[in-house]
Amino acid sequence: MSQTWVTPGGVHPPENKHQSLTQSIGVLPLPEKLVVPLNQHIGAPAIPCVEVGQKVLKGEVIAKAAGTVSIPMHAPSSGVVSAIEHRPIAHASGMLAPCIEITTDGEDRWIAHEGVDDYEHLAPRKLLEIIANAGISGMGGAGFPSAVKLNPGRQRPILTLIVNATECEPYITADDSAIRERAAEIVEGIKILSAILDHPDNIFIGIEDNKPEAIEALAPHVEGTGISVVSFPTKYPSGGEKQLIYILTGKEIPSGKLPADLGMVCINIGTTYAIKRAVVNGEPLISRVTTVTGDAVGVQRNYETLIGTPVSHLLAHSAFDEKACSRVIMGGPMMGFTLPSADVPIVKTTNCILAPSYAEIPDDEPAQPCIRCGMCAEACPVSLLPQQLFWYSQAQDHERLEAHNLFDCIECGACSYVCPSNIPLVQYYRASKSEIRKARAEKVKSDHARERFEFHKLRMEQAEREKEEKRTARREAALQASAAPSNPSSSVPSSSAADIIAAAQARAAAKQATPEQQQAQLERTIAAAEQRLIVAEQKLAEAIEKGSANQSVLSAAVENTRQKLEQAKAKLAELTA
Amino acid sequence: MIELIAQNPILAALIALVGLAIIFGALLGFAAEKFKVEGNPIVEQIDELLPQTQCGQCGFPGCRPYAESIANGDAINKCPPGGQATINAIASLLDVPAPELDEEHGQESPVRTVAYIREDECIGCTKCIQACPVDAILGAAKLMHTVIADECTGCDLCVEPCPVDCIDMLPVAETLTDWSWSIPKKPGQLIATDTRGELSHAHTQGGGA
Ligand code: SF4
Numbered sequence: 133m134s135q136t137w138v139t140p141g142g143v144h145p146p147e148n149k150h151q152s153l154t155q156s157i158g159v160l161p162l163p164e165k166l167v168v169p170l171n172q173h174i175g176a177p178a179i180p181c182v183e184v185g186q187k188v189l190k191g192e193v194i195a196k197a198a199g200t201v202s203i204p205m206h207a208p209s210s211g212v213v214s215a216i217e218h219r220p221i222a223h224a225s226g227m228l229a230p231c232i233e234i235t236t237d238g239e240d241r242w243i244a245h246e247g248v249d250d251y252e253h254l255a256p257r258k259l260l261e262i263i264a265n266a267g268i269s270g271m272g273g274a275g276f277p278s279a280v281k282l283n284p285g286r287q288r289p290i291l292t293l294i295v296n297a298t299e300c301e302p303y304i305t306a307d308d309s310a311i312r313e314r315a316a317e318i319v320e321g322i323k324i325l326s327a328i329l330d331h332p333d334n335i336f337i338g339i340e341d342n343k344p345e346a347i348e349a350l351a352p353h354v355e356g357t358g359i360s361v362v363s364f365p366t367k368y369p370s371g372g373e374k375q376l377i378y379i380l381t382g383k384e385i386p387s388g389k390l391p392a393d394l395g396m397v398c399i400n401i402g403t404t405y406a407i408k409r410a411v412v413n414g415e416p417l418i419s420r421v422t423t424v425t426g427d428a429v430g431v432q433r434n435y436e437t438l439i440g441t442p443v444s445h446l447l448a449h450s451a452f453d454e455k456a457c458s459r460v461i462m463g464g465p466m467m468g469f470t471l472p473s474a475d476v477p478i479v480k481t482t483n484c485i486l487a488p489s490y491a492e493i494p495d496d497e498p499a500q501p502c503i504r505c506g507m508c509a510e511a512c513p514v515s516l517l518p519q520q521l522f523w524y525s526q527a528q529d530h531e532r533l534e535a536h537n538l539f540d541c542i543e544c545g546a547c548s549y550v551c552p553s554n555i556p557l558v559q560y561y562r563a564s565k566s567e568i569r570k571a572r573a574e575k576v577k578s579d580h581a582r583e584r585f586e587f588h589k590l591r592m593e594q595a596e597r598e599k600e601e602k603r604t605a606r607r608e609a610a611l612q613a614s615a616a617p618s619n620p621s622s623s624v625p626s627s628s629a630a631d632i633i634a635a636a637q638a639r640a641a642a643k644q645a646t647p648e649q650q651q652a653q654l655e656r657t658i659a660a661a662e663q664r665l666i667v668a669e670q671k672l673a674e675a676i677e678k679g680s681a682n683q684s685v686l687s688a689a690v691e692n693t694r695q696k697l698e699q700a701k702a703k704l705a706e707l708t709a
Numbered sequence: 710m711i712e713l714i715a716q717n718p719i720l721a722a723l724i725a726l727v728g729l730a731i732i733f734g735a736l737l738g739f740a741a742e743k744f745k746v747e748g749n750p751i752v753e754q755i756d757e758l759l760p761q762t763q764c765g766q767c768g769f770p771g772c773r774p775y776a777e778s779i780a781n782g783d784a785i786n787k788c789p790p791g792g793q794a795t796i797n798a799i800a801s802l803l804d805v806p807a808p809e810l811d812e813e814h815g816q817e818s819p820v821r822t823v824a825y826i827r828e829d830e831c832i833g834c835t836k837c838i839q840a841c842p843v844d845a846i847l848g849a850a851k852l853m854h855t856v857i858a859d860e861c862t863g864c865d866l867c868v869e870p871c872p873v874d875c876i877d878m879l880p881v882a883e884t885l886t887d888w889s890w891s892i893p894k895k896p897g898q899l900i901a902t903d904t905r906g907e908l909s910h911a912h913t914q915g916g917g918a
């Protein structure tokens with residue numbers, strides 16, 4: 133067995149895993165309705181491509197991926213699309229999110245699908261495409277699209293593939309039972325991954341030593357494959373990506389870096405099974421193993437659950453005693469969250485539904501002031517200073533929080549678990565993290581607004597300047613018109629006045645940069661001159677009618693305007709020719 | 710020459726000091742030229758902290774003029790969009806006590822709003838376009854106008870000029886992506902019965918059967 137390293141901190145909560153391991157993975161009766169949320173993963177929500185009333189077959193695409201960091205959704209069973217609307221989903225906020233509801237027809241009829249056997253000969257690109265099209269996202273943690281994770285780019289060759297079978301959180305046995313029953317397929321999935329990653333030098337399956345049956349089940353299948361099963365002492369949280377990498381390789385992923393930066397990829401073992409099903413059997417990800425456990429359910433076991441199955445359906449078939457149940461938790465007791473209602477659907481990341489009794493997980497004790505005991509710092513697997521983070525969170529001191537590496541906190545809950553004052557530390561960190569993220573986003577937004585405001589000001593100033601120029605030009609023209617009567621004998625404007633205008637025009641033309649601008653300017657001049665000509669002619673006609681004395685002045689002005697108009701027209705013709 | 714210096718330590722020290730003075734003087738002069746700070750840095754810093762809503766509620770035509778005025782000793786509590794957070798940030802920057810927001814200039818609104826034009830009522834007068842400080846409104850004379858919500862700062866300036874009152878300031882709905890956990894109540898202030906059913910508490914102490 134290869135060497136393992138020991139992470140700092142960690143806790144040993146009661147495991148409570150045996151209850152759900154007495155039976156094999158079960159199958160539930162088909163629920164009447166399946167609700168598939170469009171955003172079960174990190175990235176953009178999928179875009180529905182079916183309509184209400186449309187018949188769909190099991191495995192049919194019902195929503196397409198929106199861009200690269202996104203995954204498509206498939207119908208988990210055959211039936212009719214009965215609604216596309218906002219529904220409550222499994223989220224701590226209790227908010228609604230867009231979902232597709234399918235009313236099942238009970239036939240559970242598959243769409244035509246086909247896998248490939250000789251994946252060894254397929255190009256990695258092709259395999260990644262199959263994985264992306266099968267809608268596979270990480271099934272252990274946050275749900276990052278697997279095809280994206282497996283494609284870290286050419287510059288970063290992957291030398292180590294780590295399969296995460298740690299399942300360190302109490303109560304959860306979904307991976308454990310899947311390994312016991314499906315070791316062969318899981319190992320085949322790992323071989324596919326190895327082919328995609330161009331056969332990394334090291335392939336580890338990291339597993340805690342509290343799963344001897346699973347380790348035994350894997351042993352015959354990994355023989356001679358180069359895959360090593362590495363078991364290590366059970367401790368919570370060993371299953372965090374960075375923790376597991378440290379345990380297996382002794383390497384620390386620096387803050388803000390990805391495992392891929394160090395030539396490593398870490399994939400959940402449930403995901404490898406889904407990948408095998410997708411590639412070899414051609415089946416998209418429409419079901420997963422979910423543990424139903426806790427003292428408030430009569431039958432504690434693992435189920436192969438269709439995505440979109442309401443939690444209430446699972447509980448109803450597990451002899452659920454609502455009165456005895458203190459709360460329904462999605463995920464485990466350490467990192468899971470209390471569900472706002474049992475009507476929310478199971479999603480691709482749901483590994484456990486925990487319905488504990490009051491005795492098992494009592495209501496939260498009221499939080500007491502921090503006594504600076506330092507137990508939280510001892511428990512932290514990332515060697516942070518939870519009590520400092522707690523103080524800074526209370527003070528909303530973002531600078532210090534970041535200086536104390538708040539963003540390296542994996543929200544494992546080890547600190548709140550040991551805290552003798554029952555302080556819900558993780559909630560402080562989660563709140564502070566989103567506060568900081570919000571502040572960052574706002575900063576970007578306000579910088580953008582400043583830029584736009586400055587541009588707006590610039591634009592207004594420019595418009596003002598242009599107006600001013602026009603005004604000056606008009607004033608000069610007026611000056612020139614009033615200069616005309618001083619020389620009434622001549623019908624052509626005096627050469628000096630004409631020179632001034634020509635010079636002004638030349639100046640104006642020099643300021644114009646492009647022919648388009650010049651043309652626009654000329655067109656404006658022409659329109660204005662035409663207007664002026666009409667007015668001048670009217671005035672002249674009036675003057676003639678009344679026999680007034682300034683006829684000669686007015687006729688000069690008319691002549692003048694007409695000339696300018698002609699000039700402008702000639703120029704425009706020149707420009708457009 | 711060298712011998713003379715070597716024999717006269719006072720002269721040697723003098724020459725060394727003068728030499729050093731010249732070298733460092735040149736270095737400082739060069740640095741002052743090379744790393745010259747454009748503009749008034751304190752104004753920049755204050756402007757960085759202002760919300761850039763450009764609403765003019767502070768009595769200045771935009772955030773930057775107000776920043777300049779603060780740098781010249783104006784009160785720091787005149788910006789309602791920024792609210793207390795901005796006042797605190799400026800106070801800590803300038804190292805002065807943080808006052809409350811001056812109610813005269815308006816109230817801090819808890820929700821962000823953006824303008825929304827009821828498009829079928831818009832007569833295309835372009836008045837709102839002229840009022841918008843960040844060019845967030847799209848439209849042309851006699852044509853329907855619309856607000857680019859992503860660019861709108863929610864400054865409210867376009868609402869007043871609209872002759873047919875078809876602009877509403879709508880609150881921006883909270884989505885799943887920007888929902889966040891709230892800071893729990895201060896420890897030591899809870900009564901046991903209060904905690905029951907509190908959704909926002911994810912971590913459930915225990916596992917201990
Ligand atoms: S929740 Fe964060 S701070 Fe607390 S122990 Fe885990 S990593 Fe450390």
Ligand code: SF4
Pocket residue numbers: 501502503504505506507508509518519522547550551552553554555557
């Ligand atoms: S464990 Fe709790 S009481 Fe002790 S230092 Fe940490 S936060 Fe404070």
Ligand code: SF4
Pocket residue numbers: 759760761762763764765766767768769770771772773775787788789790791
């Ligand atoms: S009141 Fe409006 S214009 Fe003045 S600083 Fe605040 S956001 Fe900017």
Ligand code: SF4
Pocket residue numbers: 823824840841842843844845846856860861862863864865866867868
């Ligand atoms: S659209 Fe209206 S509220 Fe929005 S930034 Fe422009 S003027 Fe202000």
